[in-house]
Amino acid sequence: MSVMARLLEAQADAARLFEAIAAERLVRPGRSERQISEDVYALAEARFGVRTHWHKRVVRAGANTLCPYRDNPPDRVVGERDIVFLDLGPVFGRVEADFGRSFVLGDDPEMHRLVADLAPLHAECKAFFHSHPGITGGDFFAEVKRACAARGWSYGGPYAGHLVGDFPHENPKSEHALNYIGDDNSKPMDAPDEDGNPRYWILEIHIVHPSGQFAAFLEEML
DSSP: OOOHHHHHHHHHHHHHHHHHHHHOSSOOTTTTTHHHHHHHHHHHHHHOOOOOBSOOOOOEGGGGGGGGTTTOOOOBBSSEEEEEEEEEEETTTEEOOOOOEEEESOOOHHHHHHHHHHHHHHHHHHHHHSSSOOOOHHHHHHHHHHHHHHTOOOOSSEEEEEEEEBOOOOTTTTTSSSGGEEOOSSSBBOOOTTTOOHHHHEEEEEETTSSSSSSSEEEEOO
């Protein structure tokens, strides 16, 4: 099986994990981000045999949804009328998945509108990428930010994705700007790695409401 096929299989497994998270109502009012994260870990191990997560499990609620990945905000309890996102990196076998989704609790129309734009934005940016061979990470990041702004949202982080692959894809060179979809990446994203192998990308959509009070997040393969 090709690397791409294994990555897509792992992504499908991650999607099923998120379906289980929703079915078990792990994300609900009165629960802390830490409690949700611990229960996600237990569910992933019990239901899918996942014991390794290649990056920290990110659970963000309310104002914490504004924080980019590298931040570690104080633990927050989910409210009755709230927005929550999960960013998980489960390893299935030896293949990394990186998958993120947002949940809205309650009937706030602006939260629902923000989350409803995530999937269309991901699809739009993905189509743009595949129709522009040779585009650099920096130019693609500019397009992601433009697409978000066209719908009335600002972008919530310093980059819009990164490389993914067999576990562990991270190494001492992994923090290099060329491995991220960000302003400083001047390399064509479809260029092979230093060994001549294809590179595979995750696309993140992290959009911020104009109020500056909350954000939403979706992540899956580009």
